[in-house]
Each structure stands twice: as C-alpha cells, then as structure tokens.
Amino acid sequence: MSRTIFDKIWDAHRVTRTPGGLDLILIDRILLHERTGGVALRGLEERGLPVAAPDQAFAVMDHIIDTRPGRTDRTLMPTGTDFILATREAAGKAGIRLFDLDDPQQGIVHVMSPELGIVLPGATLICPDSHTCSQGALGALAWGIGSTEAEHALATSTLRVRRPPRMRIRIDGELAPGVTAKDLALALLGRFGVGGGAGHVVEYAGSAVRALDVEGRLTLCNMATEFAAFTAIIAPDEKVIDFLEGRRFAPTGADWAAAAGHWLSLASDDDARFDVERIFDARDVAPMISWGTSPQQVVAIDGAVPAPGEGQGTTEGQARALDYMGLAPGMRLAELPIDAAFIGSCTNSRIGDLRRAAALLRGRHVAPGVKAICVPGSTQVKRAAEAEGLDEIFRAAGFEWRESGCSICFFAGGESFGPQERVVSSTNRNFESRQGPGTRTHLASPETVAASAIAGHIADPRQVAAR
C-alpha cells in the first residue's frame, strides 16, 4: 500500500496499539533543555526510575542562560541558576551527555541538534519544547511534548501517542529575489491561520520547498507549531545527506552509505493519500511583517494595518491587538519607527541568516536610538561567523554581539525589551509580552530586521539593499 513519509516512519516505530487506541511509539532521540528537561529528569529521579537509554538522550543549556558576553551560571531571571544547576546535576547522575554553557557545541536545542547530526532522517525525536517541529526539516518525525511525557520516554524509550492525521502543503513556484523561508512561513500563517495545521503532521512538498536549503527548511518547519500542527516534515534529499555527512553523531563508514540509501527511500509514495491537501503559490509571497499579537496577523511589508474584521483572527481579538501594538487601521507598516531590532532564535539564527543580515549591514549603521542585538543560534554558528568577520560587521553597524541561547526571543530568560517598545524580531512568536512586559513585537526575516534597524523604521530589505 502507498504510504507517506510519516506513515513509513510511524509504522517502523510502532511497537503496539494500546487498549486506549493510542500507539506505543519507539523513541530514538530525546532532547532536553534546562527549562523543562531538568524538571523531567528530576521527576524520574524522585520516582527512582533510571533512564532507559542515556546514550540516546542529550541535554543542553539554552533557554534561561545569560547571553551577554562573559556569562556565568548567574542569570537575569531570579531562580534561573536553580534550573541550570538542577539540570547539570540530574544529567550527570543519569549519565546523559550535556552541552553545558561553555561547551563549544552548546546552542539552542533545535539549532545544535541538526548541527551535530543528533536528528537524523527517519528517526523519531522528541523534546519538551514546542519548536521541536523544526527538526522535521531533515526528514525526522520530531515533535514537542510535555515534561510528563518526557519522563515516560526517558524511562521506557517509548511514548503513547494517537496517530495524527496527515496534511500535505504543496508549495510550487519560485520565491522572488529577497524573499526568504521566513516570509514563506509567515505568509502561510496569514493565509491558513494559526489553526491551519489542526493537529496534523504537515508534509511540506513542492518545488519551492525542494529549492530551499536545509537552513531554510528548518525555518519553515519551525513555525509549524504556530500553525497548530502536530509537527512538520520534509522528505530528505541529497541536500540533507550533504548537510549531515561528517556531523558528530551521524553514521560513518558502511553505516553511512546504508543510511543515506535508506533516507532517500523515505519520501512519500507518488500515490500516497493525505487526509488534507493544500496548495500554495510561492510566487505570491513578498517580505512579510506581523502587525498584531498572533503570528497569523501578517501583511506584506508594503501593506497597511487592517481594520478589525478585515485581518486575521476575531474582530475583538484584532481590536485588542491594535490597542496593544499601538496601531490604527490604515497605518503603513513600512513607516513605523522602531525602538529595537533582534536577530536570533531557533527560527533564524543560523549562519546563513547571519550572512544575509550582515550583507545588508556591511558599511551601514543602525539608526540613532535603535537598540540592536544579534544572538547566534549556537556556539558553532558564533565561531563560524567570527571566522568570517561577521561579528565585526554586526558590531561596526551598532549591533550587540552575544553568546548563543534563546535570549530575548522569550522573556523567560529574564532579559527583556521595554514596555511599549517596538521591536522588529526574527523570532516566531509575537504574543503579548513575549519579549518583555508590554513589548510590541513585529515578526520578520533577519534581512527585514537588519534593514529596519538601519532605517530606524520598519523597512523593505530590497529597498535598503538597493540604496
């Protein structure tokens, strides 16, 4: 029978069907971070249960740690150090490999895992973090779970899950020059809404998806959780194989050749059936910017703020978003003055993101009064950027150059932008107070963030580049 890539991975990992109608799924990789992973490890320890396969679990410090230069275990969040110490101790006791603060391979969990070949095509991977869906970009079945489920998986290397329905989003056509995977992700949210994925495993397919490099695919899959999907997945191709070859935890020798052949066979069969099919044309996408407090509230960069009832979300929700964001219907996004610019997060902090932002910043300076911060997604990205001199470009342009971590993507780390400050951000969530109490976040690509920082207002990167 014809199967989708999801069916093939699911069937290969299904141990049994449980009496409640859930499937018991074998879990190949468990990732943990200090915000939620330490809690899971502690829970297990308190119940006296050992970790079933410590060599298949990996822990990293990313969420709460300080990203300012010269960081230590001290954090800006009052109880942050407790999370760090607890995770370090629990990972040590459980015999789990930990990428600690000062490890050269430390990074945001969804950035360092592909970088090290921890995630592999055809594997099942879980992490108590909603953006685990990013890693489906490599052809793995990777999804976010809660701490209790993480405990179950750590103790048994399995998880009980209801088989999710399948959706394919076929995206054909070429993205216009200057339009990126982030713009595509935002445009999809604008078109189909934050409920668009509705608990499905979303397979992204089509010529526009195949044309993306692996980093672009990671960006696209990253926002599947904003889309309410169970997760996202893209069939692995030669680009994925090239990307993974030689990575620290990737197979080697004869195993590598066998694995690569197997990975290419995972693609959905030509006549495989999906529960839902959606079509999207990549040619229609422009650089996108969010105007509201939900990632579906987006317009093209030359667009205007919609009136309540004309944008995405309920009329009441839109009115509230306008109020929170300090905007009125009809205002042009590309004229709004900004207070800050943030490049970072598991959505857009890889080397390609930093290169493209630096290309705009080279020889230019951020506008007076704009606070600009760049946080590389991993220590490896940071070092690679420094080896190319990108840090010098960011610094000379007036950006702060940070240590890797989640940083101000999420106020949970304790650092924030100010109340009512308008921030253009390469992150994935623009909820109220996401980047600080009262902070107004506009989601965009790293190029748009860099262009806006230079202009001092939200700006089209294509126009800034042409100046």
Ligand SMILES: CC(C)[C@H](C(=O)O)[C@@H](O)C(=O)O
């Ligand atoms: C802290 C963590 C559980 C959370 C998530 O699950 O996504 C965070 O990473 C986020 O982006 O909001």
Ligand code: SF4
């Ligand atoms: S970078 Fe932001 S979105 Fe990604 S895992 Fe960290 S807090 Fe979550």
